[in-house]
Amino acid sequence: MSDQAEKLRNIVNNMRISDKTLEQTKKTGSARVITITSGKGGVGKTNITVNLAIALSKMGLRVVILDVDFGLANIDVLMGMSTKYTMVDLVRGERNIFEVLTDGPNNVKFLSGGSGVEELLQLDRRQLGNFINNISLLDKLYDVILIDTGAGLSRNVMSFIHAADEVVLITTPEPTAITDAYAVVKMISRKDRHKVIKIIVNKAETPKEAYDILSKLMLVSERFLAFKLQKLGYILYDDYVTKAVKQQKPFYLSYPKCHATQQITELAVNLFEGSKGSDSVASRGMKGFFSRLLNAFGGS
Ligand SMILES: Nc1ncnc2c1ncn2[C@@H]1O[C@H](COP(=O)(O)OP(=O)(O)O)[C@@H](O)[C@H]1O
Numbered sequence: 153m154s155d156q157a158e159k160l161r162n163i164v165n166n167m168r169i170s171d172k173t174l175e176q177t178k179k180t181g182s183a184r185v186i187t188i189t190s191g192k193g194g195v196g197k198t199n200i201t202v203n204l205a206i207a208l209s210k211m212g213l214r215v216v217i218l219d220v221d222f223g224l225a226n227i228d229v230l231m232g233m234s235t236k237y238t239m240v241d242l243v244r245g246e247r248n249i250f251e252v253l254t255d256g257p258n259n260v261k262f263l264s265g266g267s268g269v270e271e272l273l274q275l276d277r278r279q280l281g282n283f284i285n286n287i288s289l290l291d292k293l294y295d296v297i298l299i300d301t302g303a304g305l306s307r308n309v310m311s312f313i314h315a316a317d318e319v320v321l322i323t324t325p326e327p328t329a330i331t332d333a334y335a336v337v338k339m340i341s342r343k344d345r346h347k348v349i350k351i352i353v354n355k356a357e358t359p360k361e362a363y364d365i366l367s368k369l370m371l372v373s374e375r376f377l378a379f380k381l382q383k384l385g386y387i388l389y390d391d392y393v394t395k396a397v398k399q400q401k402p403f404y405l406s407y408p409k410c411h412a413t414q415q416i417t418e419l420a421v422n423l424f425e426g427s428k429g430s431d432s433v434a435s436r437g438m439k440g441f442f443s444r445l446l447n448a449f450g451g452s
């Protein structure tokens with residue numbers, strides 16, 4: 153393990169960070185925009201988004217979650233909080249970016265998408281400029297933006313994938329979830345040959361089961377699509393996850409010692425460690441994200 157990874161692990165374990173480390177971890181410039189997605193629904197996107205956000209926040213990163221799962225938006229339910237405003241209020245110019253962000257646990261900020269993205273398409277040039285100016289402030293104030301999307305190959309979801317700096321793709325060991333994840337990779341590989349996709353297997357029974365699936369997905373993707381996937385890690389099936397969901401409290405906080413919490417910590421470290429390597433992704437931030445999104449949506 154590299155010194156950097158060791159250091160991060162210590163940080164997470166001690167849940168304390170020195171100014172020096174903060175300086176090192178925080179990038180100047182743009183926030184890293186990460187879209188979290190899956191082929192099939194119910195694989196754990198929302199749970200992973202919320203708990204990963206908290207883990208990253210404990211590492212000293214400033215995190216915002218953007219919920220754009222139009223039909224099934226439920227980040228707020230999982231965090232046991234209610235939101236006053238959504239992106240719609242921002243898009244309409246009725247609220248500024250600070251007013252539409254809700255405080256979540258452990259300093260994590262939350263922005264509910266609502267039907268904000270659709271409404272963006274109705275704006276004129278001046279209104280769009282105003283919106284982009286507002287949303288770009290997130291690049292200055294935050295390090296990571298995690299975007300929780302819906303499942304599947306809809307145009308909406310594909311646009312969020314296309315627009316993001318990097319993609320975290322989640323599957324479970326179920327054959328249907330795996331084939332659906334592969335379908336997403338296939339679709340991305342056609343349009344976006346250089347997209348960075350990191351895969352997670354969730355609800356695995358054993359680490360071996362998870363690793364076998366990760367390896368298989370990487371292999372078929374490389375062989376049949378000539379597309380390289382990165383493995384981010386796995387989370388085992390854990391009853392504490394379901395318990396925490398019922399209590400509407402992130403398992404990372406309610407059950408800090410459960411397996412899922414430990415594995416989320418590993419994922420957070422991997423996500424960060426990977427970004428230090430030669431294959432690091434250039435962050436284009438929220439400004440870049442929304443510019444690409446509007447292109448993908450409107451073609452304008
Ligand atoms: N590692 C896990 N172990 C056990 N149950 C899990 C795990 N991850 C997710 N779940 C359960 O799976 C269900 C779907 O999770 P959710 O995060 O809402 O998925 P998605 O956002 O992909 O639809 C939830 O009821 C949750 O409790």
Ligand SMILES: [Mg+2]
Nearest residue numbers: 197198221224
């Ligand atoms: Mg969800």
